[in-house]
Amino acid sequence: MKKQIYILLSIVFITLGADRPEETNAKIKAIYIYNFTKYIEWPESYRQGNFVIGIIGSNNTLINELNKMATVKTVGNQHLEIKNISPTSDVGCHIIYLLSDNSMQLAEVMEKNKNKSTLIITDKAGLATKGAGINFVVQENKQKIELNKSNIERYKLKVASSLVELAIQVK
C-alpha cells in the first residue's frame, strides 16, 4: 500500500502582470489630463462638438490609454477625441500635449495656436517657463505638474485656484 507523494503543481515563479510599466505611467498622466478638463474653463465657443486632445509625438502607450479614457469619459456633454497631430496642424484642439521627444517644437506650437484657446502641456523640465501652461515633472520619483497660470490665461482659459494650489507654481 505505497502512496506516492504528489509533485506539487505550484507556480515556482509568479509572473508579472501583463501590463507594461509604461502603461501605469500613462494612466497617471491620463488621470491628470482628465482633471485639467475639470479645473480649466474653455470659452463658450469651445463647449460644443468633441473635446479634442491633440498629441504631438510618438507614444502609443499613452495614446492607447487616452483612447481608453475617451471611451468611458466625457467633458460635460462633449465626447473626448484623441488625435495624433503635427505641430503645424490646423486641427482645433482644446489640449495639445507635446511629448518630451518633440519639446523643441514648443515655439512652433505656441505660434500656431496663439489665437486659440488651447491648453499646452509639455513633458520636459523647464518648459513651463518657456510657454507651456502645464508641464509634467518627476519629483521624488512621483509624477507631478508644474503650472504657469499666466501661460494658461494667455490662451483665454480660466484656471481654478484649487488646481493652482495642487501644482508646483511656475512664473
Next chain:
Amino acid sequence: MKHVVKKLGMILMLLIASVVSAQEEDPLRVAISHLQKGSLDSAKMVIDQLITDPQAVKDGNVWYYRGFIYKSIYNKWEKKDKQSNSRMEALKAFKQSLAIDTTKVTIAENRKNIKYLTTTLYNDACTSLDSIDYKLGIETFELFKEYYMLIDSSQENFKQYNIKFLQALGSVYAKIFEDDKAVKSEIKEANKNKKAELLKLAVDAYSKIIILDPNNNSAYYNIGTLYYEHGANLIRQLDYGTDIPTLNDAQDNTFTLYRQSLPYLEKAYKIDPTRIQTLYGLYSIYYSLNELEKSNEFKRILDEIEKK
C-alpha cells in the same frame, strides 16, 4: 481407576474450555478477529471500550491495533475526507504505541503506518491549496509536520517538503491577487483589507523559504513581484475621474511598495543575473520609479540576453 481417569478427563476438558472461552473473551483478540473479518464497526467498538481499561492503555499492542483499525476505517470510508477523524485517531494511536512499545518489530510497524498516513496528510494539504480551502491546507500541513517528525527527525528532509508547500502556498495567495483584478472596483474597495492580508501572508510564506534556503531565487523574485504588482494595481484600478489629491496618495502608496520590492528583485538578480523575468522586473520598477537611467540599463542587459 477407570472412574478416576474419566473424572480427570472431564476436568481437563473443562479447563481447556475455560481457557478457550477466556481467550475468546480477550477484547483485543475479539477486536482483531472483527478486523480480520472486515467488521470494522464492531472492531472499533471493542477497541474503544478496551482503551477505557487502565491496564490496557499501558499496552502498546492495544494502541497499535487501535491505530490499525482506524487506519482501515479511513481507507475504507474516509479516504476522500480531508478532515478525516479516523485518520487522526489512527495517527494518535500509532504515536501512543510508539511511545509505549519499544520492541523493534512494533516500532517498525508503527513508523510504517505513520509514514503512510502522513503521506496522505501531505497530499491533502497540497491539494487543499486553492483559493477556497487554503486555510485547511495550512492546518493539514501543520498536522503533517507534527507526525512526520516522529518518523524522520532529519530537518533536511522536512525542509524540502516545507519549501515545496510554502512555494505552493505563496502561489495560491498570488493567484487570489491575480483573480482579484477582474473584480469590480466597489468590491475591490471592500476587499482592500483582505488583499493587504493576503499580500502579507504570501510574503510571509516566501520569507520562510528564504530562511530555509537563503539563496532561493524564486522566493526573492516572487516577493519582489508581489510588492511591485500590488503597487501597480493601485494605479491600474484608479478611475480616470480620480481627483489629484487621491492620485497623489495612490502614487505615495504605490512607490512605497515599489521601494519594498526593489531589494528582493536586486537579490534575485544577484543570485541569477541572466534570468529574463528578473531583469524585466527591475527594468519595470525603475521605470515606474521614474529612474530612467537605471531602467534603461536593465533594458539594455535584457535586450542583450534576448538577442543570444
